Amino acid sequence: MKKTNNVREVALETLLTIEKNQAYSHLLLNSMIKKNNVKEIDIPLLTEMVYGTLQRKDTIDFYLAPFLKNAKKTEQWVMNLLRLSVYQMVYLDRVPERAVLFEAVEIAKSRGHKGIASFVNGILRSLQREGVPSFDSIKDDAKRIAVETSHPLWLVQRWISQLGTCETRKMCEANITAPSVTARVNQMKQSPEELMDMLKRKGIQTEKGDLTEDAIKSLKGNLAQTEEFKKGCFTIQDESSMLVARTLGLQKGDSVLDACAAPGGKSTHIAEILENTGSVHSLDLHEHKVKLIKEQAERLHLSNIETEALDSRKAHTRFKNGQFDKILVDAPCSGFGVIRRKPDIKYSKTEEDVGRLSEIQLAILSSVAPLLKKDGTLIYSTCTIDHEENGQVVQAFLEKHSDYELDHSLIDRLPQPAKPFAADGQLQILPHYFGTDGFYIASLRKKV
Numbered sequence: 001m002k003k004t005n006n007v008r009e010v011a012l013e014t015l016l017t018i019e020k021n022q023a024y025s026h027l028l029l030n031s032m033i034k035k036n037n038v039k040e041i042d043i044p045l046l047t048e049m050v051y052g053t054l055q056r057k058d059t060i061d062f063y064l065a066p067f068l069k070n071a072k073k074t075e076q077w078v079m080n081l082l083r084l085s086v087y088q089m090v091y092l093d094r095v096p097e098r099a100v101l102f103e104a105v106e107i108a109k110s111r112g113h114k115g116i117a118s119f120v121n122g123i124l125r126s127l128q129r130e131g132v133p134s135f136d137s138i139k140d141d142a143k144r145i146a147v148e149t150s151h152p153l154w155l156v157q158r159w160i161s162q163l164g165t166c167e168t169r170k171m172c173e174a175n176i177t178a179p180s181v182t183a184r185v186n187q188m189k190q191s192p193e194e195l196m197d198m199l200k201r202k203g204i205q206t207e208k209g210d211l212t213e214d215a216i217k218s219l220k221g222n223l224a225q226t227e228e229f230k231k232g233c234f235t236i237q238d239e240s241s242m243l244v245a246r247t248l249g250l251q252k253g254d255s256v257l258d259a260c261a262a263p264g265g266k267s268t269h270i271a272e273i274l275e276n277t278g279s280v281h282s283l284d285l286h287e288h289k290v291k292l293i294k295e296q297a298e299r300l301h302l303s304n305i306e307t308e309a310l311d312s313r314k315a316h317t318r319f320k321n322g323q324f325d326k327i328l329v330d331a332p333c334s335g336f337g338v339i340r341r342k343p344d345i346k347y348s349k350t351e352e353d354v355g356r357l358s359e360i361q362l363a364i365l366s367s368v369a370p371l372l373k374k375d376g377t378l379i380y381s382t383c384t385i386d387h388e389e390n391g392q393v394v395q396a397f398l399e400k401h402s403d404y405e406l407d408h409s410l411i412d413r414l415p416q417p418a419k420p421f422a423a424d425g426q427l428q429i430l431p432h433y434f435g436t437d438g439f440y441i442a443s444l445r446k447k448v
Protein backbone atom coordinates (compact mmCIF):
# COMPACT_ATOMS: atom_id res chain seq x y z
CA MET A 1 0.00 0.00 0.00
CA LYS A 2 1.13 3.58 -0.76
CA LYS A 3 1.66 5.82 2.25
CA THR A 4 -1.55 7.57 3.20
CA ASN A 5 -2.52 10.08 5.82
CA ASN A 6 -6.15 8.92 5.79
CA VAL A 7 -6.62 7.09 9.06
CA ARG A 8 -9.52 4.96 7.74
CA GLU A 9 -7.43 3.80 4.79
CA VAL A 10 -4.68 2.78 7.20
CA ALA A 11 -7.30 0.94 9.29
CA LEU A 12 -8.61 -0.85 6.18
CA GLU A 13 -5.14 -1.91 5.04
CA THR A 14 -4.32 -3.18 8.54
CA LEU A 15 -7.52 -5.25 8.68
CA LEU A 16 -6.84 -6.72 5.24
CA THR A 17 -3.28 -7.74 6.14
CA ILE A 18 -4.46 -9.36 9.37
CA GLU A 19 -7.20 -11.24 7.49
CA LYS A 20 -4.71 -12.58 4.98
CA ASN A 21 -2.98 -14.02 8.07
CA GLN A 22 0.16 -12.09 7.40
CA ALA A 23 0.62 -10.51 10.80
CA TYR A 24 -0.57 -10.32 14.39
CA SER A 25 -2.78 -7.30 15.05
CA HIS A 26 -0.69 -5.75 17.84
CA LEU A 27 2.60 -5.94 15.91
CA LEU A 28 1.10 -4.84 12.59
CA LEU A 29 -0.71 -1.85 14.00
CA ASN A 30 2.53 -0.41 15.41
CA SER A 31 4.36 -0.84 12.11
CA MET A 32 1.45 0.70 10.14
CA ILE A 33 1.45 3.73 12.46
CA LYS A 34 5.17 4.24 11.83
CA LYS A 35 5.05 3.55 8.08
CA ASN A 36 2.22 6.04 7.48
CA ASN A 37 3.39 8.63 10.03
CA VAL A 38 -0.07 8.51 11.62
CA LYS A 39 -0.47 11.64 13.74
CA GLU A 40 -0.38 11.17 17.52
CA ILE A 41 -3.91 12.56 17.76
CA ASP A 42 -5.28 9.94 15.29
CA ILE A 43 -3.73 6.88 16.96
CA PRO A 44 -6.56 6.25 19.49
CA LEU A 45 -9.22 6.33 16.73
CA LEU A 46 -7.13 4.07 14.46
CA THR A 47 -6.53 1.60 17.30
CA GLU A 48 -10.19 1.58 18.28
CA MET A 49 -11.35 1.09 14.67
CA VAL A 50 -8.96 -1.81 13.99
CA TYR A 51 -9.47 -3.63 17.29
CA GLY A 52 -13.18 -2.88 17.44
CA THR A 53 -13.82 -4.13 13.89
CA LEU A 54 -11.76 -7.25 14.53
CA GLN A 55 -13.37 -7.91 17.89
CA ARG A 56 -16.88 -7.65 16.42
CA LYS A 57 -16.25 -9.09 12.94
CA ASP A 58 -18.79 -11.96 13.08
CA THR A 59 -21.46 -9.75 14.67
CA ILE A 60 -20.94 -7.12 11.97
CA ASP A 61 -21.19 -9.82 9.29
CA PHE A 62 -24.51 -10.88 10.83
CA TYR A 63 -25.66 -7.24 10.64
CA LEU A 64 -24.57 -6.96 7.01
CA ALA A 65 -25.91 -10.32 5.82
CA PRO A 66 -29.52 -9.25 4.93
CA PHE A 67 -28.21 -6.30 2.92
CA LEU A 68 -25.70 -8.39 1.01
CA LYS A 69 -27.93 -11.37 0.23
CA ASN A 70 -28.57 -10.30 -3.35
CA ALA A 71 -25.05 -9.03 -3.99
CA LYS A 72 -22.53 -10.92 -6.12
CA LYS A 73 -19.43 -12.14 -4.29
CA THR A 74 -18.05 -9.15 -2.40
CA GLU A 75 -14.32 -8.59 -2.78
CA GLN A 76 -12.27 -8.96 0.42
CA TRP A 77 -11.27 -5.30 0.63
CA VAL A 78 -14.86 -4.12 0.02
CA MET A 79 -16.10 -6.46 2.75
CA ASN A 80 -13.53 -5.04 5.16
CA LEU A 81 -14.44 -1.48 4.21
CA LEU A 82 -18.10 -2.28 4.95
CA ARG A 83 -17.18 -3.87 8.31
CA LEU A 84 -15.04 -0.90 9.26
CA SER A 85 -17.88 1.48 8.40
CA VAL A 86 -20.56 -0.53 10.21
CA TYR A 87 -18.33 -0.72 13.29
CA GLN A 88 -18.17 3.06 13.40
CA MET A 89 -21.89 3.49 12.70
CA VAL A 90 -23.03 1.03 15.37
CA TYR A 91 -20.39 1.31 18.09
CA LEU A 92 -18.72 4.74 17.86
CA ASP A 93 -21.05 7.50 19.01
CA ARG A 94 -18.49 10.24 18.53
CA VAL A 95 -18.15 9.68 14.75
CA PRO A 96 -21.11 11.17 12.81
CA GLU A 97 -22.71 8.67 10.42
CA ARG A 98 -22.50 11.08 7.48
CA ALA A 99 -18.70 11.29 7.97
CA VAL A 100 -18.47 7.47 8.00
CA LEU A 101 -20.48 7.20 4.78
CA PHE A 102 -18.55 9.97 3.05
CA GLU A 103 -15.16 8.44 3.91
CA ALA A 104 -16.28 4.94 2.91
CA VAL A 105 -17.46 6.15 -0.50
CA GLU A 106 -14.24 8.13 -1.08
CA ILE A 107 -12.08 5.09 -0.23
CA ALA A 108 -14.23 2.86 -2.47
CA LYS A 109 -13.79 5.33 -5.33
CA SER A 110 -10.05 5.68 -4.96
CA ARG A 111 -9.36 1.97 -4.35
CA GLY A 112 -11.93 0.64 -6.80
CA HIS A 113 -14.22 2.60 -9.10
CA LYS A 114 -17.50 4.52 -9.14
CA GLY A 115 -19.57 1.30 -9.33
CA ILE A 116 -18.07 -0.04 -6.10
CA ALA A 117 -18.51 3.34 -4.44
CA SER A 118 -22.19 3.31 -5.28
CA PHE A 119 -22.53 -0.32 -4.05
CA VAL A 120 -20.89 0.61 -0.69
CA ASN A 121 -23.05 3.71 -0.42
CA GLY A 122 -26.23 1.67 -1.13
CA ILE A 123 -25.46 -1.00 1.49
CA LEU A 124 -24.56 1.50 4.21
CA ARG A 125 -27.58 3.69 3.50
CA SER A 126 -29.96 0.70 3.61
CA LEU A 127 -28.48 -0.39 6.95
CA GLN A 128 -28.80 3.19 8.24
CA ARG A 129 -32.43 3.32 7.14
CA GLU A 130 -33.59 -0.15 8.24
CA GLY A 131 -31.36 -0.66 11.30
CA VAL A 132 -29.45 -3.81 12.21
CA PRO A 133 -31.24 -7.18 12.49
CA SER A 134 -32.16 -8.54 15.93
CA PHE A 135 -30.47 -11.59 17.51
CA ASP A 136 -33.88 -12.90 18.62
CA SER A 137 -34.15 -15.20 15.61
CA ILE A 138 -31.17 -17.24 16.91
CA LYS A 139 -32.61 -19.85 19.29
CA ASP A 140 -29.57 -22.04 19.90
CA ASP A 141 -27.49 -20.79 22.92
CA ALA A 142 -24.09 -21.51 21.42
CA LYS A 143 -24.99 -19.91 18.07
CA ARG A 144 -26.39 -16.85 19.76
CA ILE A 145 -23.31 -16.33 21.96
CA ALA A 146 -21.11 -16.89 18.89
CA VAL A 147 -22.93 -14.23 16.83
CA GLU A 148 -23.58 -11.73 19.62
CA THR A 149 -20.00 -11.77 20.91
CA SER A 150 -18.29 -12.59 17.64
CA HIS A 151 -16.55 -15.89 18.39
CA PRO A 152 -16.33 -18.95 16.10
CA LEU A 153 -19.08 -21.45 16.89
CA TRP A 154 -16.65 -24.36 17.47
CA LEU A 155 -14.89 -22.35 20.17
CA VAL A 156 -18.13 -21.40 21.93
CA GLN A 157 -19.34 -25.01 21.81
CA ARG A 158 -16.00 -26.19 23.18
CA TRP A 159 -16.10 -23.71 26.06
CA ILE A 160 -19.74 -24.51 26.87
CA SER A 161 -18.74 -28.17 27.22
CA GLN A 162 -15.85 -27.18 29.52
CA LEU A 163 -17.28 -24.25 31.53
CA GLY A 164 -21.06 -24.28 31.03
CA THR A 165 -23.22 -21.80 29.11
CA CYS A 166 -23.35 -19.07 31.75
CA GLU A 167 -19.55 -18.76 32.28
CA THR A 168 -18.95 -19.00 28.54
CA ARG A 169 -21.33 -16.13 27.84
CA LYS A 170 -19.72 -13.94 30.51
CA MET A 171 -16.25 -14.74 29.22
CA CYS A 172 -17.18 -14.08 25.59
CA GLU A 173 -18.74 -10.76 26.58
CA ALA A 174 -15.57 -9.80 28.47
CA ASN A 175 -13.52 -10.67 25.36
CA ILE A 176 -15.12 -7.85 23.40
CA THR A 177 -14.41 -5.12 25.94
CA ALA A 178 -11.35 -2.87 25.85
CA PRO A 179 -8.40 -4.21 27.84
CA SER A 180 -6.93 -2.13 30.65
CA VAL A 181 -3.27 -1.15 30.84
CA THR A 182 -1.53 -2.21 34.02
CA ALA A 183 2.02 -1.85 35.25
CA ARG A 184 4.04 -4.05 37.56
CA VAL A 185 5.89 -1.82 39.98
CA ASN A 186 9.60 -2.56 40.33
CA GLN A 187 9.61 -2.63 44.12
CA MET A 188 13.44 -2.65 44.18
CA LYS A 189 13.11 1.02 43.18
CA GLN A 190 9.94 2.30 44.85
CA SER A 191 6.60 1.25 46.31
CA PRO A 192 3.39 1.35 44.23
CA GLU A 193 2.24 4.45 46.18
CA GLU A 194 5.53 6.27 45.48
CA LEU A 195 5.32 5.46 41.78
CA MET A 196 1.69 6.57 41.60
CA ASP A 197 2.76 9.93 43.10
CA MET A 198 5.67 10.29 40.67
CA LEU A 199 3.35 9.61 37.73
CA LYS A 200 0.65 11.93 39.05
CA ARG A 201 3.11 14.84 38.96
CA LYS A 202 3.48 14.13 35.21
CA GLY A 203 -0.28 14.13 34.64
CA ILE A 204 -0.59 10.31 34.49
CA GLN A 205 -3.46 9.05 36.61
CA THR A 206 -3.33 5.56 38.06
CA GLU A 207 -4.95 3.49 40.77
CA LYS A 208 -3.95 0.34 42.66
CA GLY A 209 -4.57 -2.95 40.83
CA ASP A 210 -7.48 -5.26 41.71
CA LEU A 211 -5.60 -8.51 42.01
CA THR A 212 -1.97 -8.21 43.07
CA GLU A 213 0.15 -6.07 45.38
CA ASP A 214 2.57 -5.31 42.50
CA ALA A 215 0.03 -3.71 40.17
CA ILE A 216 -1.11 -0.22 39.31
CA LYS A 217 -3.73 0.49 36.66
CA SER A 218 -3.54 3.33 34.17
CA LEU A 219 -6.60 5.62 34.11
CA LYS A 220 -5.26 8.45 31.97
CA GLY A 221 -1.99 8.91 30.05
CA ASN A 222 0.44 6.66 28.24
CA LEU A 223 2.58 4.74 30.74
CA ALA A 224 4.95 3.32 28.14
CA GLN A 225 6.03 6.82 27.01
CA THR A 226 7.17 7.99 30.46
CA GLU A 227 10.72 8.61 31.78
CA GLU A 228 9.84 6.30 34.68
CA PHE A 229 9.33 3.41 32.25
CA LYS A 230 12.69 4.04 30.56
CA LYS A 231 14.39 4.21 33.95
CA GLY A 232 13.03 0.79 34.94
CA CYS A 233 10.54 1.89 37.60
CA PHE A 234 7.91 -0.49 36.20
CA THR A 235 7.00 -3.01 33.48
CA ILE A 236 3.80 -3.08 31.48
CA GLN A 237 2.18 -6.42 32.33
CA ASP A 238 -1.28 -7.85 32.81
CA GLU A 239 -2.24 -8.42 36.43
CA SER A 240 -2.89 -12.13 36.08
CA SER A 241 0.64 -12.59 34.67
CA MET A 242 1.97 -10.86 37.77
CA LEU A 243 0.63 -13.71 39.92
CA VAL A 244 3.04 -16.23 38.47
CA ALA A 245 6.43 -15.22 39.88
CA ARG A 246 4.99 -14.97 43.40
CA THR A 247 3.62 -18.53 43.21
CA LEU A 248 7.19 -19.85 42.93
CA GLY A 249 7.69 -19.08 46.65
CA LEU A 250 11.09 -17.50 45.91
CA GLN A 251 13.85 -17.20 48.51
CA LYS A 252 16.82 -14.87 48.06
CA GLY A 253 19.72 -16.70 46.40
CA ASP A 254 17.46 -19.21 44.57
CA SER A 255 18.57 -20.67 41.28
CA VAL A 256 15.61 -20.50 38.87
CA LEU A 257 15.00 -21.86 35.37
CA ASP A 258 12.47 -19.97 33.22
CA ALA A 259 12.01 -22.39 30.32
CA CYS A 260 9.88 -20.20 27.98
CA ALA A 261 10.94 -16.73 28.92
CA ALA A 262 10.63 -14.21 26.06
CA PRO A 263 9.92 -11.34 26.09
CA GLY A 264 10.96 -11.56 29.74
CA GLY A 265 7.92 -10.34 31.69
CA LYS A 266 8.09 -13.12 34.27
CA SER A 267 11.89 -13.59 34.28
CA THR A 268 12.34 -9.94 35.23
CA HIS A 269 9.68 -10.22 37.91
CA ILE A 270 11.45 -13.24 39.41
CA ALA A 271 14.77 -11.37 39.26
CA GLU A 272 13.20 -8.35 41.01
CA ILE A 273 11.74 -10.51 43.81
CA LEU A 274 15.20 -12.08 44.26
CA GLU A 275 16.54 -8.48 44.53
CA ASN A 276 19.40 -9.19 42.16
CA THR A 277 20.55 -12.26 44.16
CA GLY A 278 20.61 -15.87 42.95
CA SER A 279 20.22 -16.57 39.24
CA VAL A 280 17.48 -16.73 36.66
CA HIS A 281 18.31 -18.83 33.63
CA SER A 282 15.97 -17.63 30.87
CA LEU A 283 15.48 -19.76 27.77
CA ASP A 284 13.54 -19.18 24.60
CA LEU A 285 13.55 -20.71 21.15
CA HIS A 286 15.13 -17.99 19.03
CA GLU A 287 18.00 -15.54 19.47
CA HIS A 288 15.85 -12.55 18.41
CA LYS A 289 13.36 -13.34 21.19
CA VAL A 290 16.11 -13.86 23.74
CA LYS A 291 17.37 -10.39 22.85
CA LEU A 292 14.06 -8.97 24.11
CA ILE A 293 14.66 -10.52 27.55
CA LYS A 294 18.15 -8.96 27.68
CA GLU A 295 16.71 -5.54 26.79
CA GLN A 296 14.16 -5.74 29.60
CA ALA A 297 16.78 -6.90 32.13
CA GLU A 298 19.01 -3.97 31.16
CA ARG A 299 16.17 -1.45 31.39
CA LEU A 300 15.33 -2.72 34.88
CA HIS A 301 19.02 -2.85 35.96
CA LEU A 302 18.82 -6.57 36.73
CA SER A 303 22.13 -8.42 36.83
CA ASN A 304 20.90 -11.87 37.89
CA ILE A 305 19.40 -12.97 34.55
CA GLU A 306 21.29 -15.17 32.10
CA THR A 307 19.69 -15.75 28.71
CA GLU A 308 20.09 -18.52 26.19
CA ALA A 309 18.44 -19.51 22.92
CA LEU A 310 17.40 -23.13 23.40
CA ASP A 311 14.49 -25.43 22.68
CA SER A 312 13.36 -26.31 26.20
CA ARG A 313 12.43 -29.76 25.01
CA LYS A 314 16.23 -30.30 25.03
CA ALA A 315 16.79 -28.68 28.46
CA HIS A 316 17.56 -32.11 30.01
CA THR A 317 20.62 -32.40 27.73
CA ARG A 318 21.91 -28.94 28.72
CA PHE A 319 21.52 -28.78 32.53
CA LYS A 320 22.28 -31.10 35.43
CA ASN A 321 19.62 -33.11 37.25
CA GLY A 322 18.52 -31.33 40.42
CA GLN A 323 20.27 -28.08 39.42
CA PHE A 324 17.40 -25.65 40.06
CA ASP A 325 15.48 -24.63 43.21
CA LYS A 326 12.46 -23.45 41.19
CA ILE A 327 11.37 -23.91 37.58
CA LEU A 328 8.81 -21.96 35.59
CA VAL A 329 7.24 -23.28 32.39
CA ASP A 330 5.13 -20.38 31.07
CA ALA A 331 4.29 -22.43 28.04
CA PRO A 332 3.46 -21.49 24.44
CA CYS A 333 -0.32 -21.83 24.23
CA SER A 334 -3.42 -20.99 22.19
CA GLY A 335 -3.73 -17.61 23.98
CA PHE A 336 -7.50 -17.98 24.44
CA GLY A 337 -7.17 -15.96 27.66
CA VAL A 338 -5.87 -12.87 25.82
CA ILE A 339 -8.47 -12.59 23.06
CA ARG A 340 -9.44 -9.13 24.31
CA ARG A 341 -5.91 -7.88 23.55
CA LYS A 342 -5.32 -9.97 20.43
CA PRO A 343 -8.72 -10.54 18.81
CA ASP A 344 -7.20 -12.20 15.72
CA ILE A 345 -6.48 -15.26 17.94
CA LYS A 346 -10.15 -16.27 17.98
CA TYR A 347 -10.35 -16.44 14.20
CA SER A 348 -6.93 -17.94 13.47
CA LYS A 349 -6.51 -20.75 16.03
CA THR A 350 -7.98 -24.17 15.29
CA GLU A 351 -8.84 -27.25 17.31
CA GLU A 352 -5.79 -28.96 15.76
CA ASP A 353 -3.58 -26.15 17.11
CA VAL A 354 -4.82 -26.87 20.62
CA GLY A 355 -3.92 -30.56 20.30
CA ARG A 356 -0.48 -29.76 18.82
CA LEU A 357 0.26 -27.21 21.56
CA SER A 358 -0.67 -29.60 24.35
CA GLU A 359 1.94 -32.07 23.03
CA ILE A 360 4.63 -29.34 23.07
CA GLN A 361 3.58 -28.27 26.57
CA LEU A 362 3.91 -31.83 27.88
CA ALA A 363 7.26 -32.31 26.12
CA ILE A 364 8.68 -29.13 27.72
CA LEU A 365 7.44 -30.13 31.18
CA SER A 366 8.90 -33.63 30.79
CA SER A 367 12.27 -32.27 29.69
CA VAL A 368 12.68 -29.84 32.61
CA ALA A 369 11.28 -32.22 35.27
CA PRO A 370 14.61 -33.91 36.16
CA LEU A 371 16.37 -30.54 36.54
CA LEU A 372 14.46 -29.55 39.70
CA LYS A 373 15.82 -30.22 43.22
CA LYS A 374 13.82 -32.49 45.51
CA ASP A 375 11.14 -30.51 47.37
CA GLY A 376 11.45 -27.83 44.66
CA THR A 377 8.53 -26.09 42.94
CA LEU A 378 7.69 -26.37 39.26
CA ILE A 379 5.11 -23.84 38.10
CA TYR A 380 3.25 -24.54 34.86
CA SER A 381 1.33 -21.56 33.53
CA THR A 382 -0.52 -20.55 30.36
CA CYS A 383 -2.56 -17.59 29.17
CA THR A 384 -5.31 -19.90 27.97
CA ILE A 385 -8.50 -21.16 29.53
CA ASP A 386 -8.69 -24.44 27.60
CA HIS A 387 -8.74 -27.64 29.69
CA GLU A 388 -6.81 -29.60 27.09
CA GLU A 389 -3.81 -27.27 27.49
CA ASN A 390 -4.18 -26.81 31.25
CA GLY A 391 -5.55 -29.46 33.62
CA GLN A 392 -5.22 -32.24 31.06
CA VAL A 393 -1.54 -31.48 30.39
CA VAL A 394 -0.83 -31.44 34.13
CA GLN A 395 -2.69 -34.72 34.57
CA ALA A 396 -0.74 -36.34 31.70
CA PHE A 397 2.51 -35.04 33.25
CA LEU A 398 1.69 -36.48 36.68
CA GLU A 399 0.82 -39.85 35.13
CA LYS A 400 4.31 -39.99 33.59
CA HIS A 401 6.20 -38.49 36.57
CA SER A 402 5.39 -40.24 39.81
CA ASP A 403 8.12 -38.18 41.57
CA TYR A 404 5.84 -35.09 41.26
CA GLU A 405 2.59 -34.16 42.97
CA LEU A 406 0.16 -31.24 42.89
CA ASP A 407 1.18 -28.69 45.49
CA HIS A 408 -1.88 -27.69 47.52
CA SER A 409 -0.01 -24.86 49.24
CA LEU A 410 -0.34 -22.82 46.01
CA ILE A 411 -3.36 -21.14 47.58
CA ASP A 412 -1.20 -19.72 50.43
CA ARG A 413 1.00 -17.93 47.89
CA LEU A 414 -1.90 -16.26 46.11
CA PRO A 415 -3.25 -12.81 46.92
CA GLN A 416 -6.61 -12.80 48.72
CA PRO A 417 -8.80 -11.95 45.67
CA ALA A 418 -7.44 -14.91 43.67
CA LYS A 419 -7.84 -17.55 46.39
CA PRO A 420 -11.50 -18.45 45.64
CA PHE A 421 -10.45 -19.52 42.13
CA ALA A 422 -7.76 -21.98 43.28
CA ALA A 423 -8.28 -25.67 44.04
CA ASP A 424 -6.01 -28.73 44.14
CA GLY A 425 -2.82 -26.79 43.49
CA GLN A 426 -4.29 -25.12 40.40
CA LEU A 427 -5.67 -21.67 39.66
CA GLN A 428 -7.87 -20.66 36.72
CA ILE A 429 -8.64 -16.98 36.25
CA LEU A 430 -11.22 -16.25 33.55
CA PRO A 431 -11.16 -12.82 31.84
CA HIS A 432 -14.45 -11.67 33.40
CA TYR A 433 -13.39 -12.30 37.03
CA PHE A 434 -11.16 -9.22 37.36
CA GLY A 435 -11.04 -7.76 33.84
CA THR A 436 -7.56 -9.30 33.45
CA ASP A 437 -6.29 -11.81 30.93
CA GLY A 438 -7.49 -15.37 31.41
CA PHE A 439 -4.70 -17.32 33.07
CA TYR A 440 -3.91 -20.80 34.41
CA ILE A 441 -1.31 -21.73 37.02
CA ALA A 442 -0.49 -25.18 38.39
CA SER A 443 2.00 -25.70 41.17
CA LEU A 444 3.86 -29.02 41.12
CA ARG A 445 6.16 -30.21 43.89
CA LYS A 446 9.00 -32.67 43.45
CA LYS A 447 8.65 -35.27 46.18
CA VAL A 448 11.48 -35.67 48.69
Ligand SMILES: C[S@@+](CC[C@H](N)C(=O)[O-])C[C@H]1O[C@@H](n2cnc3c(N)ncnc32)[C@H](O)[C@@H]1O
Nearest residue numbers: 260261262263264265266284285311312330332
Ligand atom coordinates in the same frame (compact mmCIF):
# COMPACT_ATOMS: atom_id res chain seq x y z
C1 LIG B 1 3.75 -17.45 26.77
S1 LIG B 1 5.18 -16.99 26.00
C2 LIG B 1 6.25 -16.63 27.35
C3 LIG B 1 6.03 -15.28 27.96
C4 LIG B 1 7.09 -14.97 29.00
N1 LIG B 1 7.18 -15.97 30.02
C5 LIG B 1 6.84 -13.61 29.63
O1 LIG B 1 6.30 -13.55 30.71
O2 LIG B 1 7.22 -12.61 29.03
C6 LIG B 1 5.81 -18.51 25.45
C7 LIG B 1 7.20 -18.42 24.89
O3 LIG B 1 7.64 -19.77 24.65
C8 LIG B 1 8.52 -19.74 23.58
N2 LIG B 1 8.65 -21.13 23.10
C9 LIG B 1 7.83 -21.83 22.29
N3 LIG B 1 8.28 -23.09 22.15
C10 LIG B 1 9.41 -23.17 22.90
C11 LIG B 1 10.36 -24.21 23.13
N4 LIG B 1 10.20 -25.42 22.59
N5 LIG B 1 11.42 -23.94 23.92
C12 LIG B 1 11.58 -22.71 24.45
N6 LIG B 1 10.74 -21.70 24.27
C13 LIG B 1 9.66 -21.93 23.50
C14 LIG B 1 7.90 -18.76 22.60
O4 LIG B 1 8.89 -18.27 21.74
C15 LIG B 1 7.33 -17.70 23.56
O5 LIG B 1 8.24 -16.64 23.68
